[in-house]
Amino acid sequence: MIEYIIGVDGGGSGTRVRLARLDGQELAQGQSGPSGLGLGIERAWTSVAHAVTLAFRAAGLEQPSLQRMAIGLGLAGVHNKQWAASFVEHNPGYALVALESDALTTLLGAHAGQPGVIVAIGTGSVGEVLHADGSRHEVGGWGFPSGDEAGGAWIGMRAINHAQQVVDGRVPGSAFATAVIDACGGQRNAMQVWLAAASQTTYAQLARLVLEHAASNAVAHGILSDAGRQIALIARALDPAGTLPVALCGGLAAPLSSYLPAALLQLVVPAQGDSAAGGLRLISKHLQEQ
């Protein structure tokens, strides 16, 4: 007998879990380490288990057997079909498991299961649409360094390229360039060391400096205006007619909103719920379809 449903939002930086009764009444949250499938199936399930335990503790409930729970997960790495199949195979005992991409659970959470568009902008970026006929479509999310337009790593890579050009004397310097150079060690050799070790995550850390200097620096402003145009391109490809509401999600959604083209801004609505809430909707729907 299923008594509880659990929604999970899991990625490379952490796992967020929402615990609810079978009727959807939310009880508590739990949070733990990363559960992106790229880090390994066992680690993903371990992080989920820990966050679930913390959610029951936060709700003041004794944790029942897993057979009393159904779990809906939006996890990074689900695009790798082998990882996804292996994750479901290693279900530790939940009565029901529904696994989808974090882009889909973000979509289900943001528009409360109704038709709409999301563009998620964090370290990377991806867009997804749910149409009235139930069909879905994804745009972007091709990954770093060639894709993920407007994401933190995309922004940060442009910032350090500008800093390189300033150090070389190719373009004039500025307080913005100096801030980026300082963040990477303050001189050419240190920047080379920083670059040799740089990952998508470290590039994304430079995005903060671009946001800070955009009001006073034309290059920083230009990078963010390009990001805004890229977000609009993604949204328009997802809904060419421009009739669906668009929710911007992820850590860079709010700071980038002032750089969006006006035509897109007219369609933007606040997200109603997060990706863990979307996980709850996902598993509720699966239960209804059983």
Added chain:
Amino acid sequence: MIEYIIGVDGGGSGTRVRLARLDGQELAQGQSGPSGLGLGIERAWTSVAHAVTLAFRAAGLEQPSLQRMAIGLGLAGVHNKQWAASFVEHNPGYALVALESDALTTLLGAHAGQPGVIVAIGTGSVGEVLHADGSRHEVGGWGFPSGDEAGGAWIGMRAINHAQQVVDGRVPGSAFATAVIDACGGQRNAMQVWLAAASQTTYAQLARLVLEHAASNAVAHGILSDAGRQIALIARALDPAGTLPVALCGGLAAPLSSYLPAALLQLVVPAQGDSAAGGLRLISKHLQEQ
């Protein structure tokens, strides 16, 4: 007693050696596998030794003891000071070793040791100037994916980003986009697999398609025009007065020359010699300074 001088151009794809008498008279060439220092010091010396042996064989000469030779090398990876020091320490017995970056030997070869500017454009890109007062200065060469503007990997990464946008319906398709998509497997999943395994070298392989379609496709033409502007920025930073001759070197120099701004084209001269010839000049100079 030194009887022979040897010039070496070594990188990640191969090693080219030029054998000459002490007076500079060139005798023969030899070619072997990679000797970029990033692949290891022992491997670099082994590749050099093999190319030297082949050069003596090509000259129809019995190879004398290493003590009869002085060797000047322009090697990729010399920017890492630890690798460079270790390479010189492991000199297998040459009477004299002069080690510099491949950018410097390219510069010495291209302008026959006279003042001038080079911009080398292959998989990556880098520029270097030799002024009349003997001073030198380098611009660019910061590496993939954030730098190396106009290099093959830079061009290829822009090509596959365009292909992604076409596949997603963000921008209109074209024969150019189709050629890139086909080169990466012909569909979204195959492209994702291609991207997951992509390196600087594989991105650079797409540059050929950009060159092929630039005459008929605005996006491909725009990528190469951007590359031309980036080359001009590098050249101008190296010689702001614009008085020195500029030699474009590397595999992409010739195909990109039609995309250079007119102001730069006026300064462009053919390279007089390659990087191995520059290695010969390097070691000759060291011998004279002994």
